[in-house]
Amino acid sequence: MKITAPISTPAEVEPLVRAGARELYCGVVPPDWIQRFNTSGVNRRVFGNLNGYADLERVVDKATALDAEVFLVLNAQQYGEQHLDALTEIGARFRSIGGKAAIVADISLIASLAANVPDLDIHVSSVATCRNVESARFFAALGANRIILPRDVTVAEIGTITQALPELDVEAFVLNDGCVFEEGTCHTVHLPMNKGGPICIDNYQFEYRTTERATGGGKPQERALRRLEQNDLDYKRWLWYRFGNGFSVASNGYPWGPCGLCAMPATHAAGVHSVKIAGREGASERKIKSVELVARVLERIQAGEPEHRVREFAVGLRDAPSHCASGYMCYYPEVRSRQTTGDAEGKLLTAV
Amino acid sequence: MTSTPRTPTPESVTRPIELGFALVDERELAAFARHDRLTRDDYLDQLGEARDCVTLPEDAEPTHFFLGSEFCEHLLPSVESVDRAVVLCERWGLTFGLVTPIACDGLFDPLRAALARLPAGSEVTINDWGVARLVQREFPALRPVAGRLLGKMLKDPRLPSATWARMYPNGLRAGPFRDILDGLGIGRLELDFPPFGAADMYAGIDFPIGVRAPYGYIAKGRICKLGSLSLDTPEKFSPGHQCRRECLGFNEVGARPGTHELPTSQRGNTMYYRHAKGMATAVAEAVNNGWVSRIVLSGA
Incomplete structure (x- = not known):
């Protein structure tokens, strides 16, 4: 199982690979894109992109030298037909400098890349909401090599797909950002915070x-x-966890937020090829700490430690197991450790 | 990389317009069963006060009746309800359609059982590419329709202006999109009318278009706040658990304070906006121009 980590500057390549990431993903806004299309929307994120092709080439060179692979996100939920040729050219250029794969959600772009840049691997983005065997077969038939599953799937569901399609790589979320809605069926933009921010935490009354x-x-x-009102309070608490425990970090610098660390033995056993750390827009320190966190658990799995020991280790890594015990911080709550301490601390922290 | 647009099919300019009603709650079939035939007013009455947000052509009368949810695996109707709806549609002289959601693998067997009850020529509204493959391979006598979860477009009612909306165009006219739908045997698209939309947004799409009214959906999750009402951790606010279908009894309505945005609601795992009258007028204009050949009425 490999660690897939986000980057937004060439300077992040080396520390992230040294920390344990073997796969890096990044976005780029080509210099003529905004002028041509009057939008910066080359991918799902407006921020957190590399500055241009020169930076992209630096990233690929550095990663290749460190035996890591680079994936390019072209993962907007949908593109206009006027964008397809330009995006396909970006994919071709990325491949020509040594890029490995494009992360794509739009089926037209997948088809176009498969037809025109056949030696560029295609990773189906979580934004495509592919979460069953038949859907995975559909994308494989279009040319996909990997499926990145959406956030909200169970380990059993992952295992069903990996067993049915062993020839297809499967990537699953392990840390950080947590949309409330499925990315592929949320037709909104993350507005600036002074205009409401993401709709799932906007101030709807x-x-x-x-x-x-x-x-x-x-x-x-x-x-x-x-x-209903009590349920709303519980939901508010879950939202707090979903958004990085109030966008905070643990006292030892490790990031809070949606987490699948203690489920890693299960996802490993289920045949997951890579675990994804989200957060291209995050600070470099957060990315590095995230990779360290995942790598420490992965080392134990690879060393053959018993599953329960790995899970206990994972829960103890941030020095606040009560958050784990809340059950609200988990990507895969069905396999969370039940041996953690009580929930009092978590309730206290989220009471306001 | 793009291919030549096709000539519109005869179906796309057929008049009068097709009119459907989409029912999610299978328990409500009992009320429909009291009707010997269904009229446009029967459909509009189902919308309550929201009927004022729909503008139908004078000659629009029911042609289709749909059952099922686009948004939730737990709302797939039972085979008994599917049977009942099929019989009712035969009585009413309407085409029946089964509406299906994004599916996890566990839903495929119940889906197969439901699809097996449909007579040839019935429609299946599809919102998952895997389900599209299933229908094409195992139920070739059914007519798949691409549901609005597959017709991606920006629908954020909070956008400050139309300029924002134009920054995120849709790909409904892209050649590969059309070719893929063709390859799956999908012959029709169902779409929303988005905030800041215009009637001509449906022009030039190479499929017959149906529009859902008077509610558009904004976002849909797999985590369901209301569906977690009776659950505790680890099931609460997590995927893959059963629910008690609380969304059939309650919804939430409201707005962002200090705004005059479209009325917004949340039902189960899905957020909706309700059409303003100007949006209803634009949909009617699209119908008049032959860009839209079907309106599917549904609640939020």
């Missing part, structure tokens, strides 16, 4: 209604409303 069509819906009965 909702009230509950019953759904009788004849009456247009009324207020739920008091007992039901109390349960």
Whole structure:
């Protein structure tokens, strides 16, 4: 199992590879792109991209020298037909300088890259929401070599795909950013925070209604409303975890946020080829600490340590196992450690 | 890398327009069963006050009836409900369609069972490429329609202006997109009308187009807050668990304070916006121009 890590500058290559990443992914905004298309949207993120082709070449050279591979994100949910030729040219240029694969969600771009840049591997982005065997076969038939699964899948579901399609690499999330909605079916943009930010943490003021069509819906009965409101409080707490524990780091510098560390023995056993660390837009220190965190767990798995020992180790890495015990910080909560301490600390931290 | 657009099919300019209603809650079939035939008013009545956000052509009368959810694996109707809906559609003289969501592998057997109950010529609204392959391979007598989860477009009701929307064009006219749908035997597209949309946004798409009204969906997750109401960790707010279908009893409505944006709601795992009257007018204009050949009414 390999570690796939995000980069946004050439300077991040060496520390991330030294920390344990064998695969790096990055985006680039070519200098003429904004002028041609009046948008910086070459990929899913406006920020966190390399400055141009010169930086991209530096990244590939440095990574190759360190025996790591580089993947280019071209993973907008959809592109206009006017973009396809330009994006295919970017893919071809990336391949010509030694890039390994493009991470793509749009089916037209996958088809175009497969037809026109056949020696560039295609990794189906999590944005494509591919999470069943037949869908994976569909993308493989289009030319995909790897499926990056969406965030919210179970380890059992992962295993079903890896067993059915051993010829296809499967990549699964292990750390950091946590969308609430599925990326492939969230048709919004992350607005600047002063305009609302991501819609899933925007300041919508909702009230509950019953759904009788004849009456247009009324207020739920008091007992039901109390349960709904308690559920809202729990959800708010889960959201806090989903967004990096209030965008914080542990006292030892390791990042908080959605995490699959203690599930790594299970994902390894399920046949996952690579574990993905999200967060191209994050600070370099956060990326390096993330890779260190994952690498420490991976070392134990590769050394053949028993699963329960690896899980205990993973839970103890950030010196606050109560967050793990909350069950709300997990990508794969069904396999989280049940041997962690109580939840009091987590409740206290998220009470405000 | 792009191929030549096709001449519009005769179906795409057929008049009068096709009119469908999409029902998610299979329990409500009982109420529909009281009707010997269905009229446009029967459909519009289902929308409550939101019927004012729909503009239908004078001659629009029901032609289709759909059952199932685009958004949730737990809302696939039982085979008994599918059977009941098929019989009702035969009585009403309407084409039946089964609506299907993005699927995990565990849903494929229930899906097969439901699809096996459909008479030849029934439609299947597909929102997952794997389900498209299943239908093509195992149920070739059915007519697959690409659902609105496959027709990607920006639909953020918070966008400050139309300029923002133009920065994220859709790929519905791209040659490879068309070729892939053709290859899967998909002959029709169902889409939303987005905030800052215009009637001509449907022009030049090489498939007959249906538009959902009067609600568009903004975002859909697999984690469901409401579906976690009766759960505790580790199932709560996680994928792959059962739920009690709480979304069929409750939804949330509201807005961002201080804005005059489209009315917004959340039902289960999905956020919706409701069409403003101007949007209904634009959809009607698209119908009049032959760019849209079907309206599918559905709630939020």
